[in-house]
Amino acid sequence: MHLARSGLGPYVETWSPGVVTEDDALSPAPVAALSALLDQPEPVAAAGDPLPPLWHWLYFLQWPAQQDLGDDGHPRHGHFLPPVPDRQRMFAGGRCEIMEPLRVGEPAQRVSGVSTVAIKQGSTGELLFVTVRNEYLQYGRTRLVEEQDIVYRSGRSAGQHPSALDTTAAPQSDEAWQLALQPDPALLFRFSAVTANAHRIHYDAPYARGEEGYPGLVVHGPLLVLTMLELVRRNVPSCPVRSVSYRLRRPAFACERLLASGAPTDSNAILRIATHREQCHATAEVTFA
Known part of the structure; x- marks a missing residue:
């Protein structure tokens, strides 16, 4: 670590x-919960089925005591919180390599550690970049490895955000894959619950x-x-x-009309989330085996 x-x-x-190192049984219940949240008629995976890419975010969740939360709802302390x-x-972004999909309902292990720490100068001041590496195993075999890039600052910064939201204007795309979403407060509340995210924003x-x-x-x-990954699935x-x-590039807000779209090829797909005011709130690239 060089700072x-x-x-x-x-x-x-x-x-x-x-x-x-942590363990989780990968119960089918969180998959059923997120499937319902995404308006799927039935769970997208049952016990023994492969877990869709990045749905492991539903597992290995942290539930600190209520007294250990800060005013913003985030934990005051944590092993990987600087x-x-x-x-x-x-949350800035990340990468995930999938050797084999995790299987729902089968015991899994996660081995986590900090891989890099760096301080950079941003337009609004100093930023601390922390990359956490997570290795997921089942039956002693590494199934996937993910790195998450988290950015921290000391104190708040006045971001550039719209003063008012247009919840009627819809983004447009001519890309082959498209999926519209207009997340309301109930959907955001349910996603917070299924991912144990108490951040009040x-x-x-x-x-x-x-x-x-x-x-x-x-x-x-x-x-x-x-x-975005629903386009692939x-x-x-x-x-x-x-x-x-x-x-993750720009925040999107409740009740805005979002459009996930993608340009697939035989070997990969380039994906993005747009609103009428921003073409790329988030971007992703998926490569196929």
């Missing part, structure tokens, strides 16, 4: 969290507006990514996914 001396540097120059004062967290509109400066509730970054369900890389 320049800076405002954030002294807080993390000796921070070196150890590797953590000791930065007035810490603000943003996703369900507490007065907080999101008054404390964080957003024009409304914020759509979860993981929900944007999973919506629904259009080419028999094509095994070898890898996924994704990036």
Whole structure:
């Protein structure tokens, strides 16, 4: 870990969290819950079936005691949370290599550790980039390896957000794959529940507006990514996914009309989430085995 001396540097120059190993039974219940949230007529996978790419985000969840949550709903402390004062967290993106899909209803293990820590200067000040590597195993075999890029800042920054939302304008695309979504507060609340995400920007509109400066509730970054991957699951369900890389670029807000679209080839697919005001709120690339 190489960190320049800076405002954030002294807080993390000796921070070196150890590797953590956790177990999960991969119960079918979370798959059924997310399937219902996505208006699927039945669960997309049952016990023994392969778990769709990145649906492992429904598992290995953390439930800290209520007294251990901060005012924003995030945990005050955590093994992989850097000791930065007035810490603000943003999920920036990640990569996942899939050797074999995880199987629903079969015991799994996750081995997690910090792979990189770096301080960079952004347009709004210093940012701390932490990459966490997660290896998922079943029956002693590595099934997939994921890296998640998390960005932290000390204190809040006034972002560039619309002052009002147009919930009627629809984005357009001529790409082969398309999936429309208009997430309302109930959907965001249910996604928070199924992923154990207590961050108030996703369900507490007065907080999101008054404390964080957003024009409304914020759509979860993981929900944007999973919506893009629904294009693959629904259009080419028999094509095994070898890898996924994704990036979260601009926030989207509750009740905006979203469009996931994709341009597939024989070997990969380029995916994105658009609104009428932004062409790329999130992007992803999927490669097929």
